[in-house]
Amino acid sequence: FSKLEASVNKHIRLAIFSFVVFGSMMGSALAQAIQNNLSGYISDTDGGRIANARIMARNQAGVEQFSVQSDVAGNFSVDNLPAGKYRVTVEAEGFSSVSRDVVVDGTANQSLDIVLSVGNISESVTVTATRTELTTMETAVPVSIVGREDLERQNPNSIGDIFRNLPGTSTVNEGSFQVRPRIRGLDSNRVLILVDGERLNNARTSTANSGVEIGLVEVGQIQTLEVARGAGSVLYGTDALAGTVNIITKDTPRRNEDGFRFGTAFNGFASSNEDGRRGSFAVNGSSRLFAFRVSQSLERFGNYSSGDAPFIADPEVLNSQSHAGNTQATARFFLDDQNTLKFAYDRRRASDIGSPTLVGVFNAFFPFSNREKFSTRYEGTDFNKYLARFSVSGYYQKQNRNFTNILNVPAVLPFFPGQFQFSETVTKTNTFGFDAQSNWLLGERNFLTTGVSFFRDTNDDERFIERLTPNFAVFPPVLVRSEDRTKSVPDSSFGSFAAFAQDEFSVTNRLKFIGGVRIDFFRSKAEQTDGFSLPPSFTQSQIEDLGVQGLTSGLNIHQTAVTGDFGAVFKLNERVSLTGRIGRSFRMPNLFERFFTDAGSVGGFVVGNPDLKAESGINIDVGAKFQTSRFAGSVTYFTNTYTNFLSTVRAFDRNGDPIRILRPGQSPIDVSQTVNIGKARIQGIEAEMEYSINFAGGFLTPGGSISYLRGDNRETDEPLDTITPLKTVLNLRWQDRPNRYYGEWTTRIVNRQNRLSTVFLASNGGPEPGFAVSDVRGGYNFRRERYRLGINVGITNLFDRYYVEQFVLAPARGRSFVFGTTWEIF
Template structure:
């Protein structure tokens, strides 16, 4: 109760804000959202402003945003009970992030795990890795080969140049998407050309950016054409980064000495990435739309920051990390008495090469080269129908991951060809229905139900030392929620939702040395699904001059999968462990965000998050619970130019698990400042400059023990034609 008491004033202040705003109530109507949605973003209203800020009667005002992730159809964000954040194309261009994950740092309740220009796994409400579902255009990026304990699917497999917007949904979404959506969902929506019935026109843009901290370069080109019911686009990009330089004094600080050179550079922290993408869209009949989407990403020389192979004897890296995808989608528009029928399918291949070479003198070395190939296919069929006060969304999901894995090992003790995960496949089939009920003029009710079944099967593999397996699993999810309009611009929300995660092939079959090099993992195919039951309530504010919301949540989680340590092998001296359902946990917290247009050209934004999590078995804090965080900023906006100053304040955190080796004395807190601005010339040229970590602060993100980049000046130019 002591902890809750400390933050009573925060809750009271947050609850008072919509009441204060209600005194300035203005009657205004929102247009109804479209009933059909293809899963691509609409163009923002201007080049200089985020999509939620529009010009109305000569004034800049907030307009609610259409989102698709929360219910798999277009809805205004105020009409859903869960909190959701939209990062649109203009925000991406103005932020100039080194990697996609940097965009998540300023969202309440969201942090990232991973260093360098490629690695960065979102942590939402204390859940990371495969407990957060990552989608690309509503289709799964998560796959069966990524470990929950040591890695996770990387958003960096999608190049930022092809992204139109990102929707970050906080809280369970298993009714909508099935397994993995316990902590939340990140839906990366790629650019797609607008269809036009007029004369055919071609336009596009080219851009170049440079950053000082890692001597990084980013270049992209995008061309799109549309007219007479047909549209296309083609994009290409290149990104390169060398080892970045940390904040001043990194090497002299005992926390970071082992991970930096004398000039504060973090070794092995660079990478190179190229990407190509393209789309075709055309009308089928009067209202149907067909889309073909191609993506190819090639990532090379991704290092594990902090270890210089030449001096440390440790070389951990990904020489190649590639992704290819072909997607097909069709939306009918209104047909057969339904609002919409949509069909989509995709094929995706992720090809990863990894190196773990250890050289500790003339008498011991251990070199491992691993190649993993994951072939995935997926299919979705969905319909939307209105029946009186009910809007029903119902559909089927199917996906299959096939894995082929091999490790070539060479060590002091000899050579071998090993397989940590056998040639195997994982399939998932789900059926879902959601009902949005207009129960009254002010009340919207939400209810959903989903059933999933899974199969995990290995094939004969002479190099795999574990036992063959053929396992099935199933799960049922549900949710109920409401939105109650206190005024036309303030909604009270409540949601109860169940989430789950079925353990993947990596966890069910892995046998061999962990990437840390000191633990040998034994096989355990008979794992249960992780399950969560989440309760939350709050409010959302959507005024002309105020935009924000408040949420308090409580999540009860059972059958957490983690490594269970079994003791030391007397022959090898290695720790023995296996994946097991060993933890029960509770996580609760509050999230608050508010942005206000307080003067003609000025706006201010603020958000805050506080989260606590406890392992109910050991009565210790959970390892991925972030410290308190405040983000605040001031923005000045004119028609052709803008400027912004911001600060991210992360509190110190002393409550850590006793076995967490990263920071023996807790996570040190930090404050980092940013300055940015841009100018749009009337002939299509736009210039942006951003000074990140303006004071050259030495710090690391909460879940990382390598220092983050120091002062970094990023400049970019973009020409639109």
């Protein structure tokens, strides 16, 4: 292993060195492009010229080349524009945005005249789907974008609540901190969560029991949320099995050429149901040389109450509370017009986080869950006509979490003195990562993205268990105290070094192919750790049958994963795009699945499995996307086939006999182990749309989404559990033309799930019930050149329905009056 490790490290250093040197050489050696002029005018459908329209252009790498405004006659002009292909977008208040592809060939001055239509439908831009800024119409990836304006209107308790209404997504858990996303029927670490393009997932959290805590990102710090459904492993590596969520946080203000500009912002939120409140205050500033932003937030949420039902005596859902705060500081230095350097610090502190309904005999909660992150990023653009962008970023992240559970069985005197157990596990996971990326314009039709990335999670657990157990050797029985400081996971690490490339080739102005490939080198390491051991009753042959030789003395595991995908976008016209994509996704087993050895959460004893293979999937998406000044929508059919799914099953020895832990005078304990056995297929249809109608001096916009999922366990020929069959979201919004006032109604309908496995149906007491829940919202937005005031109010769960999200144990929140406000000085 040491020779292989040395070889891998040598290649890593060589690849990084070559990547940086090559990018620098290309930046200085190649000649600059010929400069050109572009001019035109902006008008409405009646021929009237539109003043103060904003005209922006980005090249194929997503780099903004210019941003100007039309004059009083609607004219605009841009000089000294490098030759190449551009996406020009025009926006004006009261009109739908319009985008056009323009090729500047350097032969003459070129003109561009654009007509805007009255409306409120605008194109969305994604950076997650391709690692560069691109409109959703131009990508083959099904993606949903939730911008800052949408977040303010929704007034969510937590970031997890956003996934309730998006197509192809649902939620796991309840409360103001513990809600997590599920995408296309898969949840937990089978979904990759990024924060500003960097991993939030870590290798210590379990897959089935808790998963990555998306609540470690505070809602008020979010600028945009992007949800890319389907395979994301070519660009982002492990964990992007079902989809990729990129949480883009608020950045510094734009560069200010005219002196120094100072700004402030306040965001407030209140919810009546759980007496919840959240507030954040930020200061920012920008000049020609640098910009900064500093913010602080606090939040407090008590126990929430469920909806009204005849069988509910007390609607309060105990142990659903949480408290938290967040500190964020960002500084950006403008080295020149093309080069920037960014430093960021983010500190999240959450405490007293309950697990809803886990009270009474068994109580579980998180006394704290903390995250701290330092990051830096260099980005340069327009090195020459070939190298459009080059960036290098690095980060260091700490995630510390305390999970405590208490078992308190009441006494039945004099025969039973009771039983008590206090268990506290503190996981400390530190992550170091870096990413280098270059974007190349290889002519007018070819755009290449290349890069290398690395991350390494190191984990150290601390555990303390205190037990008071009955001694029946005497009468009346008495309680005997004992302590246990053993560990269920050894001190360990998990990391990856990867290289990737993705190419976009425009065959014609209508047809574009996108293909990518990635190779990952993984290393999982377990160290010899005090307090971590195998049960002493295991025989040598049982240890060999379980494949855990060397687990307690230290292991080095090296694995390689190669992934690829291919897609196409065909533009029927400027309004309709047809898309198709096939790709491989994967998830490498984490430290918990490989090394966890201890009593299971539902009984028995679980032993680690160092020989696990990666879960993998083949994802196929075909669809159509539509965009006009009045209508926007998309429809996608997908089929995802997965192999090597991880499942925990009974362990057997070489003779076919079950492996058990023998205990003198007591019944033996069954041993289980996580293995690769699962094969599954999940397929479905996702569609979303909105249509704008002129009505009552504004725009009436009906819209919504529909998601149909079907899951099949191909090992047992039974339905796959935890699949929501049909979800429909209906939305009706009115807003005035200047976008100052709005009112909105939303209804979410989830159909009953009858397709469940025989075992699940028996344990669940029948099918999983469906439900329908409605929300109403409204607000006012007042904006001037230097300041903005926004007020948003609403009632969630308008009819106070009692319901439970499918495959979640705790009931959902009942009716709540929510209030949000935003004050900004620019």
